[in-house]
Amino acid sequence: MKKSAIIILIVSLIVFVTSLTAAITLTVRTNGWDDLGNVSRFGQNIDNLVSRGSWIDLPIGSSVSHSIDKIHEIDPQGISEIHITGLSESILISAADNQISARLEGTYTTRTNKVEWEAKTSGSTLYLNVKYPRYGMRFSQMNIHVAIPSQFSGIVKVNTLSGTSRLDVDVTDRMTAYYHDSLSGSLRIENGGETDIIFSTLSGSVDIAGLNGKVSGETMSGNVNIELDNLHTFDVETLSGDITLTLPAATDADINFSTLSGSFDSKNLTVETIRQERRLLLAKLNQGGQKIDAETLSGDFTMIGR
Numbered sequence: 001m002k003k004s005a006i007i008i009l010i011v012s013l014i015v016f017v018t019s020l021t022a023a024i025t026l027t028v029r030t031n032g033w034d035d036l037g038n039v040s041r042f043g044q045n046i047d048n049l050v051s052r053g054s055w056i057d058l059p060i061g062s063s064v065s066h067s068i069d070k071i072h073e074i075d076p077q078g079i080s081e082i083h084i085t086g087l088s089e090s091i092l093i094s095a096a097d098n099q100i101s102a103r104l105e106g107t108y109t110t111r112t113n114k115v116e117w118e119a120k121t122s123g124s125t126l127y128l129n130v131k132y133p134r135y136g137m138r139f140s141q142m143n144i145h146v147a148i149p150s151q152f153s154g155i156v157k158v159n160t161l162s163g164t165s166r167l168d169v170d171v172t173d174r175m176t177a178y179y180h181d182s183l184s185g186s187l188r189i190e191n192g193g194e195t196d197i198i199f200s201t202l203s204g205s206v207d208i209a210g211l212n213g214k215v216s217g218e219t220m221s222g223n224v225n226i227e228l229d230n231l232h233t234f235d236v237e238t239l240s241g242d243i244t245l246t247l248p249a250a251t252d253a254d255i256n257f258s259t260l261s262g263s264f265d266s267k268n269l270t271v272e273t274i275r276q277e278r279r280l281l282l283a284k285l286n287q288g289g290q291k292i293d294a295e296t297l298s299g300d301f302t303m304i305g306r
Contacts, residue, residue, distance in 0.1 A: 205225075
């Protein structure tokens with residue numbers, strides 16, 4: 001068997017094991033074994049089937065529809081990190097005037113207890129968590145909206161299973177770094193500003209524009225589209241997802257692209273190939289300088305100048 005075929009087989013096995021692990025974690029947490037559920041990478045996540053599927057639903061009681069609209073107002077004094085944990089909720093981070101405002105609103109159906117929206121502070125970290133019943137969830141369609149005042153200057157971390165997270169255009173100057181960790185949830189940022197962006201997702205896509213900070217992350221099958229105003233650190237890795245990087249045509253950078261079967265393309269840029277092999281491309285953009293590191297298994301890497 002050829003080496004490439006073996007690698008693809010191993011990757012397929014990894015995907016299967018990852019999916020199986022997520023399902024096991026879901027079942028364990030749904031039945032209340034929280035300590036075991038917290039071991040995995042996505043330990044704080046609950047599989048989307050908790051809210052939308054019925055195969056793990058226990059036939060106890062009748063389904064009841066509920067609505068929730070709960071807001072926590074938190075003094076930002078002394079808080080340097082905000083951790084948001086959800087499941088499939090759409091997550092929006094925007095700007096506020098004075099207080100940190102954390103809202104959960106939407107509808108859901110359950111056979112048992114109601115959903116809770118929890119806000120806790122430990123040291124300098126604010127934890128915002130959607131707490132689901134241990135079993136009996138049938139459906140949910142909810143949104144998380146966290147508004148951050150200018151007094152806050154720190155880190156925001158989002159951990160979600162399938163929910164999309166989005167940053168409003170006027171909020172990125174209020175955080176030094178933004179972390180997006182998900183299984184299939186996408187990341188959308190219209191104006192990244194000087195915020196450092198770090199992401200990790202299995203199949204969620206990543207779209208970031210107007211970024212003047214560092215970007216690093218990994219995805220298995222999600223496509224990554226990054227538009228930079230200025231290049232700092234760029235380090236992105238995918239398996240089958242494509243990477244598209246748009247940046248000023250006058251940027252000076254050294255390009256390091258490694259892949260098994262993906263291709264490289266550049267548009268409106270002056271790129272000089274330094275070394276090219278079957279699985280490796282070393283090139284120089286204009287005079288060279290900052291590092292551009294991209295790695296894929298089968299995904300393509302495209303650079304576009306503007």
